[in-house]
Amino acid sequence: MAHSRHEELGLTNEDVLQMYETMVMARRLDERMWLLNRAGKIPFVISCQGQEAAQVGAAFALNKEKDWIAPYYRDMGVVLHFGMTPRELMLSAFAKAEDPNSGGRQMPGHFGQRKNRILTGSSPVTTQLPHAVGVALAAKMKKEDFVTFVTLGEGSSNQGDFHEGMNFAGVHKLPTIVMVENNKYAISVPLEKQLACENVSDRAVGYGMPGVTVDGTDPLDVFKVVKEAADRARSGEGPSLIEAVCYRLTAHSSDDDHRLYRDAEELEQERKLDPIPKFSAYLKEAGILDEASEKELEERISAIVNEATDYAEKAPYAEPEYALRHVYKEEGGDE
Ligand SMILES: Cc1ncc(C[n+]2csc(CCOP(=O)(O)OP(=O)(O)O)c2C)c(N)n1
Numbered sequence: 504m505a506h507s508r509h510e511e512l513g514l515t516n517e518d519v520l521q522m523y524e525t526m527v528m529a530r531r532l533d534e535r536m537w538l539l540n541r542a543g544k545i546p547f548v549i550s551c552q553g554q555e556a557a558q559v560g561a562a563f564a565l566n567k568e569k570d571w572i573a574p575y576y577r578d579m580g581v582v583l584h585f586g587m588t589p590r591e592l593m594l595s596a597f598a599k600a601e602d603p604n605s606g607g608r609q610m611p612g613h614f615g616q617r618k619n620r621i622l623t624g625s626s627p628v629t630t631q632l633p634h635a636v637g638v639a640l641a642a643k644m645k646k647e648d649f650v651t652f653v654t655l656g657e658g659s660s661n662q663g664d665f666h667e668g669m670n671f672a673g674v675h676k677l678p679t680i681v682m683v684e685n686n687k688y689a690i691s692v693p694l695e696k697q698l699a700c701e702n703v704s705d706r707a708v709g710y711g712m713p714g715v716t717v718d719g720t721d722p723l724d725v726f727k728v729v730k731e732a733a734d735r736a737r738s739g740e741g742p743s744l745i746e747a748v749c750y751r752l753t754a755h756s757s758d759d760d761h762r763l764y765r766d767a768e769e770l771e772q773e774r775k776l777d778p779i780p781k782f783s784a785y786l787k788e789a790g791i792l793d794e795a796s797e798k799e800l801e802e803r804i805s806a807i808v809n810e811a812t813d814y815a816e817k818a819p820y821a822e823p824e825y826a827l828r829h830v831y832k833e834e835g836g837d838e
C-alpha cells in the first residue's frame with residue numbers, strides 16, 4: 504500500500520492526531536474567547552483562526568525540549584505545542600495574577616514563558632525578530648545545538664526590524680527560522696497594498712538565505728519546510744525564510760469591524776480552505792479519524808476549555824502593588 508503523506512515525512516498516526524488535536528484546541532479556545540469578550544468578561548481577543556495549520560505544523564518540526572521560540576500574537580497553536588496550557592491561556596485572557604506571560608499586565612497574545620523557552624515579546628510588531636536572531640547568535644557562540652524560531656505577519660515584514668534582523672542572521676549564518684504567516688491583511692490593508700513583490704519569500708535572496716512559500720492551510724506542507732530549515736540551521740548552514748500563506752478568518756481583533764473593508768463573499772471563499780475541516784478530511788481519508796473518534800476528541804477539548812474558563816474566571820487579579828514588580832530592583836530580590 505502506498506504510504507500516506509505524513510508517513511513519507513516520518514510522522515506516525517499518533518503524531519498527526521496530536522497535530523490535529525492541538526489545532527482544534529487552539530480553535531476552540533479562540534472561539535470561547537470571542538464569546539467571553541462579547542459577554543463583557545474579557546477585554547480583548549486577537550485570533551489564531553485560519554492560521555492553526557501553519558502554527559502547529561511548524562511547531563511540530565522543532566525540538567520543543569531545546570529550541571527557543573519568539574512567537575507573535577496569533578500563535579496560540581505554537582505556544583500550545585511548546586507547553587503553555589489552556590488554563591494559562593485563559594488566565595492571560597482574563598488578565599489574572601497567575602497569567603504566566605505577564606501576571607496580568609500585558610494584552611493577551613504577548614506570550615512569554617521561560618520554562619517553555621518562549622521569549623517574551625512586546626507590542627511593536629517585528630521586534631521579536633532581532634531578539635530571535637540574537638538568541639541564535641548565542642547558540643552559535645556557545646556552540647549549542649538549538650535553533651530559534653520566530654513568526655510575524657506579512658505586513659510586519661515591511662518594518663525596519665525585519666531588514667535588520669534578517670540581514671544580521673544572513674551575514675552571520677545564524678541558526679534561525681523566520682516564518683511569516685501571510686494572512687493577506689494587515690488590519691484593513693490588503694496584501695496588494697502591502698508588498699510590491701509577489702511573495703514575501705522573494706525577499707530572502709537579499710539576505711543570502713533560502714526563501715520558500717508554502718500552503719499555510721496544510722500542516723504537513725508546513726512541517727516539511729520547517730523541518731528542512733531546522734536541519735539546515737542545526738548543521739551550520741544558516742537561516743531560512745518561510746512564508747506560510749493562510750487567511751485571517753476573523754476580524755483583526757475584537758476591536759475591529761472587518762465588514763468595513765472586506766466583502767462577505769471573499770470570506771466565504773476563503774472559509775473553504777479552513778485548515779481544521781481540511782485536516783480532519785485528510786485524517787479520515789487516511790483511516791486515522793472517524794465520526795466517533797472526532798466527536799470524542801471534540802468533547803474532551805470542550806471539557807478542557809470549560810475547566811480553563813471556570814478556573815481563570817474565578818482566579819484572583821494581581822494586587823495593585825504588583826504593578827511595580829520587575830520594574831525596579833528589589834532589596835534582596837533576584838529579579
Ligand atoms: C511598529 C508597529 N506599528 C504598528 C502597530 C499596530 N499594529 C498591530 S498589528 C498590526 C498589523 C500587522 O499586520 P500583519 O503583520 O500582517 O499581522 P496580522 O495581524 O495580519 O497577523 C499593526 C499595524 C504595531 N503594533 N507596531
Ligand SMILES: [Mg+2]
Pocket residue numbers: 656657658684685686687688689690
Ligand atoms: Mg497579516
